[in-house]
Amino acid sequence: MNPLKDDDPLSRRVFLVGTAAGAAAVGVSATALAQEDDEENGDDEDENGDDEDEENGDEEDDGDGDENGGGGTEHIEIGDNYYEPESVTVEPGTTVVWEWVGDIDHNINPTSQPDDADWEGHPDLISDGEYEFTFDVEGEYAYTCDPHPGMDGTVVVDPDGGGAAEGPAEVVPDAAWTLVIATVAGMVSTLSLVYFFMRYGGESQ
Incomplete structure (x- = not known):
């Protein structure tokens, strides 16, 4: 069967x-x-x-807002022969603050920057304190510490920068x-x- x-x-x-x-x-x-x-x-x-x-309402009400966007703050530490982080990407209008945290004198000497920029860096050698600059012109800014070859840093100003994804999207x-x-x-x-x-x-x- x-x-x-x-x-x-x-x-x-x-x-x-x-x-x-x-x-x-x-x-x-x-x-x-x-x-x-x-x-x-x-x-x-x-x-x-x-x-x-x-x-949009906040931006319209805020008459002193930065028309380029940004407006945040990014911190970089200057330690003993290093910048931390060495490279940052920020939006236009962001203020970058360098803070000396080591015991050795260092400076911030720009080696390249966009043609329309006027960043002078911090040429004086110090071991304590802070220095800040607001980056409005888009492009890449490279800098170094004069007494310490190889101690270099970079700031990239990009309208799409400054905001990294926190994690994978939930599909x-x-x-x-x-x-x-x-x-x-x-x-x-x-x-x-x-x-x-x-x-x-x-x-x-």
Whole structure:
């Protein structure tokens, strides 16, 4: 006796029912995922709209704001024969503050900068104190410490700089992953039952 013979009407009915159940599960999952994605996109758009309105409002109210953007502060330590960090990337309008933290005298001597820039650095040798400069002109600024060859630093002024991503974007929300896993588990269970009934449920007694 062959339990899988093609002319077994019960097996074919069970197979069709199982297939339909699996397709329905997939359809429900896809619909739920689409609705959830739409809701989240709507929330994001609302939040972005509120943020943009608030930021634009703040910028309009602040008459002393830097029209180039930026306006933040970046700190660099000058230790014993090193700048830390050696290279920074900032937005235009950012103020860079160098702080001497070592025991040896150092200076900040620009070796290259954009043509329109007028940065003079800090030519005097000191071992204590702070020096700051606001970078408005885009481009790369290189500097060195005169008495210590190899002690070099760089400031890159870039409108797209100064803001690094904190982490990878969440492509699929946790709730969606849970729904997908549940759907797959349901489909596996359904197909397992279909196989069981096709193999044993349609046998003639």
